[in-house]
Amino acid sequence: MEHFKSVLRRRRYDWGWHTTALQAALESIRPALAEKISLLGMVGEAEPGFIAAALMAANQAGFTLEDFSLNETEKQVHLHWEMGTLPLSAEQHNIQDLESALRDAARAHLLGRGEPCGYLPLNTAMLTASAKRNLFPNADSPAEGYSQLRQAIRSALKFQYGFLRFGGSEKSLDVGLWWLIDDKAAATPLADRVEIAVVRYLLRNPGCTLDDIETALKADFSGAMYPPRALVAACLGSYGEYDGAGWYIRAQDHPSRRRAELVSMGRVISGLGKKLHFHVHPPKDETQPIIWQDALGNPLYAFYISASALLGKFLLRQAPEPVRGILVIPGGRANLTMFKLRRDPRLQKIADKNWGFVKYRQIRQMQKNAMLTPATFEDQLALDPLTYDDEQLRLL
Numbered sequence: 001m002e003h004f005k006s007v008l009r010r011r012r013y014d015w016g017w018h019t020t021a022l023q024a025a026l027e028s029i030r031p032a033l034a035e036k037i038s039l040l041g042m043v044g045e046a047e048p049g050f051i052a053a054a055l056m057a058a059n060q061a062g063f064t065l066e067d068f069s070l071n072e073t074e075k076q077v078h079l080h081w082e083m084g085t086l087p088l089s090a091e092q093h094n095i096q097d098l099e100s101a102l103r104d105a106a107r108a109h110l111l112g113r114g115e116p117c118g119y120l121p122l123n124t125a126m127l128t129a130s131a132k133r134n135l136f137p138n139a140d141s142p143a144e145g146y147s148q149l150r151q152a153i154r155s156a157l158k159f160q161y162g163f164l165r166f167g168g169s170e171k172s173l174d175v176g177l178w179w180l181i182d183d184k185a186a187a188t189p190l191a192d193r194v195e196i197a198v199v200r201y202l203l204r205n206p207g208c209t210l211d212d213i214e215t216a217l218k219a220d221f222s223g224a225m226y227p228p229r230a231l232v233a234a235c236l237g238s239y240g241e242y243d244g245a246g247w248y249i250r251a252q253d254h255p256s257r258r259r260a261e262l263v264s265m266g267r268v269i270s271g272l273g274k275k276l277h278f279h280v281h282p283p284k285d286e287t288q289p290i291i292w293q294d295a296l297g298n299p300l301y302a303f304y305i306s307a308s309a310l311l312g313k314f315l316l317r318q319a320p321e322p323v324r325g326i327l328v329i330p331g332g333r334a335n336l337t338m339f340k341l342r343r344d345p346r347l348q349k350i351a352d353k354n355w356g357f358v359k360y361r362q363i364r365q366m367q368k369n370a371m372l373t374p375a376t377f378e379d380q381l382a383l384d385p386l387t388y389d390d391e392q393l394r395l396l
Helices: 002-008 015-032 048-060 095-113 119-132 142-156 190-204 210-220 229-239 255-275 312-316 331-343 345-354 360-368 377-381 390-395
Strands: 038-043 063-071 076-083 163-166 177-180 240-242 247-249 279-281 290-293 299-305 324-329 355-359
Touching: 015 048, 015 142, 038 048, 048 063, 048 076, 048 119, 048 142, 063 119, 095 119, 095 142, 095 177, 119 142, 190 210, 190 229, 190 247, 190 331, 210 229, 229 240, 229 331, 255 279, 255 290, 255 299, 255 360, 312 345, 324 331, 324 360, 331 345, 331 355, 345 355, 355 360, 360 377
Parallel strands: 299 324, 324 355
Antiparallel strands: 038 076, 063 076, 163 177, 240 247, 279 290, 290 299
């Protein structure tokens, strides 16, 4: 207890100090705990340094991390420890092993996430993976161990090891979004998977509440993968209707109606192409685009028709060059599409290069426009651009 009192008297309250204080507190209660007892903790106002201090202190005090969950929206981390073994001695510990483990954890998280992310979830994934393997440095003091851990994280995330940042800063790891130079093995983007999960839940649970939806999402997106509320809100704003008590799928978004609309839109696009004297090549299957060719047989446009805002399967898997790709979506997906592009600079870069976005209604309007010509087609595409409206997020 005297050791703990001396910690509290310190005047410099940094994350090294927090590590020392938390370790002293946990070491003082450990002898009084039963052998198989669980320890639950919550880091409020979570930030990377606070999470690192809590995880390292518990590890050094002899607690083994079993599970965790990060809520970026609430800035909270929930932690579950069990009584474990004390960490390796300083002589047994290898800082290179820690750096390698941190690097592997970061790469695994980004590949599993399928999209760039901020430093908070990435750092949390790295720290928790190292905590479970009992790899934190056992230095002469908790504060020194924290300093070594921080340096190991900085070393692990270097460009030479395959990491890159959008909008990063040399002075801070917290700035910008993290991603991988080689992302060929990346999963479907998290935003697309959340969209699918929200729609399925609305279809199966009419009248559900936001709490119901978020609870269900926790089962599918655990650990550092739990989606921010703004993404859930954007999905609900695109597909859902709220009657004052619960959420329902919009009538026009029932699968049978959307399937029929996809077929209808394919006919409209083919008819519009013929009207403008393009050679129209229908798709071989539903995964292929409708191609418009000029009189010489040169492909000019590739139309991909979608009922969703699942951008990954189009922008990341299709390569329309030198043809211009045009993703045709319902008007109700416009805000969600823009939300996804704004949060993922990788997708935005691809979209800016050779993609256009058009709403169903605009295609229908062009089909009825007697004055439309091949020369004015591009101008007509730009008349009804996708826009992003923050007001939709206020529905929550």
